[in-house]
Each structure stands twice: as C-alpha cells, then as structure tokens.
Amino acid sequence: MDTATTTATGAGRIGGDLVVETLAGLGATTVFGVPGQHALGLFDALRRSELRYVGLRVENNAGFAADAYGRTTGRAAPLFLSTGPGALTSLPALQEAAAASAPVVAISSQVPVAGLGGGRHGYLHELPDQQAAFRGVVKSVHTVRTQSQIPSAIAAAWESALTVPHGPVYVEIPQDVLLAQASLPVVSAMEATPRPLTPRPELTTAAAELLSRAERPVIIAGGGVVRSGAAEELRALAEKVSAPVVCTFGGKGAFPWEHPLSLRSWLEDRHTTAFLEDADVLLVVGSGLGELSSNYHTFAPRGRVVHIEADAGKLEANHPALGIHADARLALRALVAEVDERPDAKAAARVADVLDAVRERIDGQELALEQGVLAAVREALPARSPSFWDMTILAYWAWSAWPGALHSAQGAGGLGYGFPAALGAAAADPTTPVLAVSGDGGALYSIAELATARQESLNVTWLIVDDGGYGILREYLTDTFGETTATELARPDFVALAESFGVPAVRTSPQALRDDLAAALAAPGPRVVVLPALLRMFAPTHLD
Template sequence: MTHDHDLVLRPTPRQVEAALNPPPGRNGGDLVVETLAGLGATTVFGLPGQHALGMFDALRRSDLRYVGLRVENNAGFAADAYGRVTGEAAPLLLSTGPGALTSLAALQEAAAASSPVVAISSQVPAAGLGGGRHGYLHELRDQKASFRDVVKSVHTVRSQSQIPSAIAAAWESALTAPHGPVWVEIPQDVLLAETALPVVTPMDAFPEDVVPRPELTAVAAELLANAARPAIIAGGGVVRADAAGKLLALAERLDAPVVTTFGGKGAFPWEHPLSLQSWLEDRHTTDFLEDADVLLVVGSGLGELSSNYHTFKPRGRIVQIEADLGKLESNHPALGIHADARIALQALLETVTDRTDETAADRVRTVLDKVRARIDAQDLGEERRILAAVREALPAGAPSFWDMTILAYWAWSAWPGAMHSAQGAGGLGYGFPAALGAAAADPEHPVLAVSGDGGAMYSIAELATARQYDLPVTWLIVDDGGYGILREYMTDTFGEATATELARPDFVALAESFGVPAVRTTPDTLTADLAKALAAPGPSVVVLPALLKMFAPTHL
C-alpha cells in the first residue's frame, strides 16, 4: 500500500543544477517575492518603509506587478477589493510599527467581509523580537499581538529558510473558508541578508474544502421539502463561494422566497419572482421571515444589519449553513451546518425533493408592495432619483464600491444587484481605494467608487495613485458638508448634531490638481455626467452637492 507520505517528488537534473547554482545578488526579499509568484500571485499592493526595503528591492527582480498606494490603510482596502473580485489571495506588503498598525482598520474590514488578504510586514532585526527595549525605529514590544485579534492567523519568520513555508501556510489560511486576512512578519536583517538558498519553485497551497456532514444535510433537506412556508436568507458566503447558481436552483426547486443580506447582494436575481430583494431594514420583510416555518440561512451569521438590528425573532425552525464556525448559531438556535456554501447547497440539491407553492410569488409581491408603499409615503423622491441615476449610468457588469455614506445605506436596500461596501466593519474611506484595487485586477473596464465628502477626505491622497497607474475608476463624491449619516443620527437622538459639520476643499479643483478630470454635477445631469466619466479612459471625479435623507427606520 502506498501512502501520501511515501511519495517523494524527485527533482529533475535541471532542477538539481538550478538549486545548486542559484543566481547571485538575491536576498531574503527575493525569497518573499519568489514564494508569492510560486503561489500564483501576479499583483501586490503596499507601501515601502525602512525595515521592508529588502522586499521592495526584490520586486524589481520579479515579474510581480506592484501597485503602491499612499496610505497603508488604503493599500489594505485595495488588496481587500482585489481579493473580493478575483477570489484570489491578495498580497499586501508593509513596513514595521506605524506602517503596519496603519493597516489595522483595513484588515478588520477584510476579516469582517472574509476577503483573502496576505499581509506581509517587516520587523525590527531578529535580535530585537519580543523585547521592546532595544530602541529600534518603529519597534513594538509584540507587533503580532496587535494583529492577532483582527486576522485569521499570524506567522513570524526568524530565518530565511522559514520564509517559503510561512507564506505558503498563510496563503492557505487566507483561502480556507471562510476567507480572511492573515499576517506574516519578517525581520529586517532576514530580508536584507544575501541568500544562497535555491530559487523558490511553484508550490501548491490549496485549502481543504469545508464539507457538510451528510446526516445534517439529510435532515435539512427533509425539513425544507416538508415546510409549509420556507424562506431563504442568502448572505455574503454565497457570493464568496460562487454559489449563486446553486442557490437559484434550490430556491426554484422549493418555491422558496429569497432575501439577500447587504453583504450577499448579487447572490440572487433581483427581479426574480421569488426575490424579496434586500429590504432587511423593513418590518414587512422581517415579519415575513419571522413567519417562515423553516428558514434556510446560507452564508450569514444573522448579525446586526441582517437581523434588522436584532429585532428579528424567528418563530420557525432555522437551518444555518456557515463556513465560519464561530458564527454558527451565534445569534439564533439552528440546525447548524458547518460548510462552504457551494458544497452544502450542492448536497441539498442532491437530496431535497421538489415542493410546489403557487402562492410564493404572490406573497413576495405583497411584501414588496408594502415596502414600496412605506417608502412612497415619505418625502424621499430626490434620494430615489439619485440612486436610479447612478444605476442608469453604470455599465452592465461594472463593479461598484461604496463608502459608509447615506447613498450607500440606500444602496444596501435598494441597489438592484451586486455591490461592494464597508458594511462588514463599517470604517470610513473604503470606497475609492477599494475601487482602485478592483481596477488593478481588471484595468480594461470601468469601476465606480461612491463616497461622501467626509469619507472622501480619508482617500484624497489616492488620486495620485489613480493617476500614476492610470486606473479606470470614476469617483462619485456626494458633498453634503459633513458626516451626513451621523448628522441624522445625532439630530434624531439628541435634537441637534455636534462635530458633524466639515470644512472641505473644492473637490473639482483638487482632483484637477492631481491631473484627474473632474466635474461638478446636479441631480438632473448626474446620469449624463457620470456615464461620460465612466466611458472615458483613466480616473475621473464627479462631485454632486446634495443633502440626502435616510428612509425612516422600521425596527423600533
């Protein structure tokens, strides 16, 4: 009998010759970029720093494409978006101390949104690891401790021979369902020292599939097939697992209405007769889901936003499919199935029997009619018109990235189809640098970024990045003179707002100073101006002065 551990890959004579005579002039940084290339990376994001120079010097000896941003947090957002749109691990190269710590908010968003980011940071020289007393520039007592609560795994390298294995282990961790960011740190002297190690050859770091237990999917199939009023909540795990087709097939087989979470937008066709769309912040939708006797939750932990701010009180049986073990039954008791969404949905399709419900589409229409009537009763015509204008201007299939701004809050519920936002962790400044990351993945097609003026100020420096790499990103800045959503929250809660009003630049003139074409628009001209900007090559900015309002909450 032959076991896997009995199989030894024997090098060819050419490989032996190459290993015994590596090219001169290489250092530890070369081992980093050779490993990344061997794992299949083609593009890396980052920002250099003193301790990380060995990695960045090695980039010029590699075929990796480097996209350098101006702020480490923005580089993290760009890598996050690259991982979201490609499904591939996105390398992020950073320096020590302040450079590393500045990326934390972006890595928190990547963790919340399950984006596979492989962050590789330098460290102080190996002699100073764990000390905090040596007086090195950027030194921290325990740098990795700052990241352990944010990322999936941390990996500290202490010698050059550890570099390929550590990065490969991190790569596999990032791509294991649920995807997420990982952290590797390598001392400065290890990166700078000349190496005699052989050139790193291509390697596999494929993660193990998270496969459902068959006895659980059998029970789930029985519950769904015999339900009187089944319904489905589709979360971001469906999108990340590329399981939208399997979800559609299952919903149609069961005649089960489907609502997508804000992170799961695009998981189900918006205009399908069974689509409840994404109106999760609406009591009519919440009531419908509470009335389901069997509720299938796929790829969602039913967190704050997905549960209408934890007002959702289901009365029926829940079946939850979730790749993140920590989210399984974390908010509601369920038949918990720990699995990748795609594999679990396939298992259900193979075992569930068909059910027919001729009332399902009518019940969906009734809910959507109630939602529309509620919105119609509020004075929100301008907001709806602006969102529709943006949708009309965006070419079919073009990705969009949204900052934490009122128009994005509208889009979570009302945008018809896929979109990307920072609603996982909720930090400001995501939209524009994330759009740059997506454009780096596909520079042949336009990408839309949407920010408020407050969030835009986090990312202004990246106009230089957009121009330097000529990335086709159109940035829509909705200028309402402050932190608009916080203004609403404070006014509603305290009667007036504090610390929400902002001085801001002339965004058009500022963009043009970077060499980026810009235009000031109005609600009437928004579609034409935005479409023109998206059709033009390279980056552009469209500024819309507008004071928008949110629809009234229904969870109170």
C-alpha cells in the same frame, strides 16, 4: 561563486527575493503596499520580480485595495507593510477584510532578530509585541526568524487566507532576514491549496427533510453565497422548494433581483422582518445574522432555523439552529440533490405583497431625490462594472435598493473604503471601468489616492456626494438628541483638488448626474464627479 552555485541560488538575491519568489510560485501577480525603511528588502526584490506593484499613499488604503482585489478575483492579495506605524495603519482595512472574508496576505517587516521577544531594544518603529496587535483581527499570524522559514510561512499564510471562510492573514519578517544575502535556491512553484469544507451528509439530509415538509420556507442568502459562487445552486434550491429569498447587504447579487421569489434586500424593514419571522423553516446561508442582517437584532424567528456557515464562530452565534459547518456552494448543491419538489403557487404572491408594502412605505416619505439619484447611478453604470461604496447615505440606500451586487465597507463599517477599494478592483481588471461612491467626509480619508489613480492610470470614476459633513451621523445625532455635534465639515473644492492631481473632474446636479457619470465611466483613466446634494435616509418602520 561557481556557475552551478550561481544558477541554483540566483546572483545578488536577498531574503526579500525569497518572499517575492514564493508569492509568484503561489500564483500571485499583483502586490499592494507602501514602502518603509525596515521593508526595503521586500521592495528591492520587487525590482527583480515580474510581480506588478501597485503603490498607494497610505497603508490603510493599500489594505482596502488588496481587500477589493481579493473580493473580485477570489485570489489572495499580497500587501507589503513596514514595521510599527506602517503595519498598524493597515489594521482598519484588515478588520474590514476579516468581516467581509476577503483573502489578504499582509507581509510586514519587523525589527532585526536581536530585538524580537524582549531582546535588544531601541530600534526605530519597534513595538513590544507587533504581532499581538494583529491577533484579534486576522485569521492567522506567522513569524519568520530565518530565511529558510520564508517559503513555508508564506505558503501556510496563503493557504489560511484561502481556506473557507476566506480572510486576511499576517506574516512578519525581521529586517535583517529580508536584507541578508540569500544562499537558498530560487523558490519554485508552491502548493497551498486548501481542502474543501464539505457538509456532513447526515446534516444535509436532515435539512432537506425540513425544507421538503415546510409550508412557508424562506431563505436568507448572505455573502458566503457570493464568495463561494453558489448563485446557481441557490436559485435551483429556491425554485425547487418555492422558497422566497432575501439577500443580505453582503449577499447582494446572490439571487436575481427581479425573480418572482426575490424579496430583494429590504432588511431594515419590519414588513420584511415579519415575513422572515413567520417562516416555519428558515434557511440561512453564508450569513451570521449579525446586526444589519437581523434588523438590528430585532429579528426573532418563530420557526425552525437551518444555518449553513463556513465560519464556525458564526454558526448558531445569534439563533439556535440546525447548524451545518460547510462551504455554501457544497451545502446548497447537496440540498438541491436531496430536497423533494415542493410547488407553491402562492409563494410569489406573498413576496409581491411584501414588496408592495415596502414600496408604499418608502413612497410615503417624500424621498424622490434620493431614489432619483440612486437610479441615475444605476443607469450610468455599465452592466459589467463593479461598484465600491463608502459609509455614506447613498450607500445605505444602495444596501437595500440597489438591484444587484455591490461592494461596501458594511462588514466593519470604517470610513474611506470606496475609492481605494475601487483602485484595487481596477488593478485586477484594467479592461472594465469601476465606480467608487463616497460622501465628502469619507472622501477625505482617501483623497491622497488620487495620486495613485493618476500614476497607475486606473479606470476608476469617483462619485463624491458633497453634503457638507458626516451626513449619516448628522441624522443619527438629530434623531437621538435633537441636534448635531461635530458633523459639519470644512472641505476642499473637490473638482479643483482632483484637477490639481491631473484627474479630470466635473461638478454635476441630480438632473445631470446620469449623463455626467456615464461620460466619466466611458472615458479612460480616473475621473471625479462631484454631486452637491443633501440626501436623507428612509425612516425605519414598526408594525402595529
């Protein structure tokens, strides 16, 4: 090979190099994943790349880490997977990313080209139709058969992941394509910028007229507000039309918790539900009003609904509305410009009445332990630190009562999210300590990632609330059947187990939790704090 050809193609490059070069050209800096035999070409190429690789121990956990990276940065997170079992193990994480609109670009190996589409059979890890397993989960599926297709396929997937609404995408590349010597030039910078999803002006004008004339307007702010960075526009609109705002669990942080118009996030409460139902104009922004956001589909609005949603499939899916298919920030900006000023001195008082009723209900249920534990966690967490919550009773409390933004697995509802997600966030920003919260049941889903935390020296403190089983399922079964089945768990000594990984750990109490957690968060590297405690959920309420 002459000098000119070597310079153009890069000596010793293979198909995997085209993948990492394309990702770097698109702006990626970090890759998550787990190696596998068919994916060796991807991982060998990383050795020649400046991309940082964060390797987890289980593909599902790698997917959760990529999800959190995407949520916290707004950038697409590459996820490297191997054929068959490796790829399939990532599916629960990709389902969560889809439900939460997190941009993840999953790139999986495949059997050699000869085995695709019903060709030669008998390859290790082979599936009859691997991509079919992903079609019902991800936004788009992209299959590569030749090296020349790699840059275009990955760029198309990247654009799809970052097109509003964000979400996971899937690319599969045969093993032999990844391993073959590359004769193509080194991939240069790539352009894959999605077009903005702008609202139709006649629809925002109609919505502005409704809000301007409303007597009791109310706003429900969902995760789309957070993802689009529309908090400023939301606040401006709420103040201009004097509309109380309730944030969904995915939309926490979209509106200031202590604002006089803030109804906070008590969505599983009939006082809040009744207030929303009484609105003559209800503006729903960035939420599909699914099961959790609609108080388990008991919510029945009586007024006019205006629905702003980037996901066309969710638009008016649960309630008839004036539907506006648009990015939340762009739609809210248009509404702020068009609505008339609508002063209402009584709006804040109505909000205060609802919050007083909620507070009285909770205070009457003897839940001082639960409220104290949540307060201790909040006081220990630095203001800039993100938190990631598994599906555990304390997280269910946090959905309603945590004063600000948080990240949880409530989109798809799978166990094991909190700790690996926190690792992904720590990889995105090594300068800020990150909190993960799990129950003992969920912790066992991701306990292997203590090795990742230690190996990568990630600044994550993991709070494990140990109640001896699946606490929330224990409550559900007891409430439904009067007794439990399969909820009580044998579990390890989490402190000793963490220390065996070389991760410092402490067993705490509700009284010492704030100080122990604060000390762990202030220390560099990973830490584990174990709280033995039996927590209860607040009971649902029904108005007479």
